[in-house]
Amino acid sequence: MSYDLLKGKRGIIFGALDENSIAWKTAERVHSEGGTFVLTNAPVAMRMGQIKTLAEQTGSEVIPADATNQEDLENLVSRSVEILGGKLDFVLHSIGMSINVRKGRHYTDEKYDFTAKGWDISALSFHRVMQTLYKADAMNEWGSIVALTYMAAQRTFPDYNDMADNKAYLESVARSFGYFFGKEKKVRVNTISQSPTATTAGSGVKGFDGFISYAEKMSPLGNASAQDCADFTVSLFSDLTRKVTMQNLFHDGGFSNTGVSQEVIEKFE
Ligand code: NAI
16 A cells, blocks of 8 residues: 655665665655656675666666765765755665675674675774765755664674674764764654565575574564565655654564563473
8 A cells, every 4th residue: 555655755775685675665755655766776685686687677777886986975875966956855765785704704703704794894984984974965854764683783693793783883883873864954854674684685694594583473463564664664764753753663563572482481391
C-alpha cells in the first residue's frame, strides 16, 4: 500500500547490492511512496551487483562512489542535487564490511590494517557522508538521514567481531553530527538497529543461520525483515517523524528488551 509519504522528496540511497539488500528494499519502498533518488555503491560492487535493474525499475540514476573517498562523495552529492533538481530530503547509509571477518581473523587476532579499513568503510564513512552534505549545504530543512546498525554495539555477540566496534562508533557519530545538523540546518539523524537479516553482509557473520533462528525465537514479534526495515525507514524519511533525531532506534521485534523467551527456555528443559 502506498500513502504518498515521500511525494516530492529527493534523496540518495547507498548500498543496494542485490535484491536481498536492505537498501534495495528501501529504494523500492521509497519509490512507491513517491520519492525520487540517486542510487550509489562502491565501483567494485557495481560490477558484482544488479543495481542497474533497480535503477530501471525506479527510474533512478546510478552514480558510483566509494564511501571512503572524499572526491567520490563530493561528486555524488553535487551531481545528485543537479540530477534531482534541488537539495535533498533524505539519505540512507546502508554500508558495512569487515575485512577481519572476510579474512577469517578472530577478534583476539585482528590485523589492524584490516580493522582500520573496515572502520573507514563501515563507520567513518557515515561522518564523511554527512560532512560532505553539510559543507555543500545539500540538505533541505527537515530532511532526514538514516544509517543502519546492529545491537552488537551495546551487547556482545562474539562472532560479530570488529563490526561491533564499528557500529558503536557509527551510532555515536549519529548523535554527535545529529546535534550540529539539527542546530544549523534542522536536519535529523538517526540509526536503525535492525534484526539479523539474510543479506550478503549479514550472511558473512559466522554461524549466521543459528543466530538468525535464535533471534527469531527470542523476539515476541519475530525478526524484522528487510521489507519491514524499508517501511520503518520510509516513516523516518517522512514528515511524520520531524522531531525524532540523534536516536538509535531498535527495529527488532522486541529482541533487545527480551531477557529470555518461553521457546528458548523449552530448549533447555
Ligand atoms: P549488503 O551486503 O546487501 O549491503 C552492504 C553494502 O555496503 C553493499 O551494497 C556494499 O557494496 C556496500 N559497500 C561496501 N563497501 C563500500 C564502500 N567502500 N563504499 C560504498 N559502499 C560500500 O548487506 P545489508 O545487510 O543490506 O547491509 C546494509 C547495512 O545494514 C549495513 O550497514 C549492515 O551492517 C546493516 N545491518 C545488517 C544486518 C543484517 O543482519 N544483514 C543487521 C543489522 C544491520
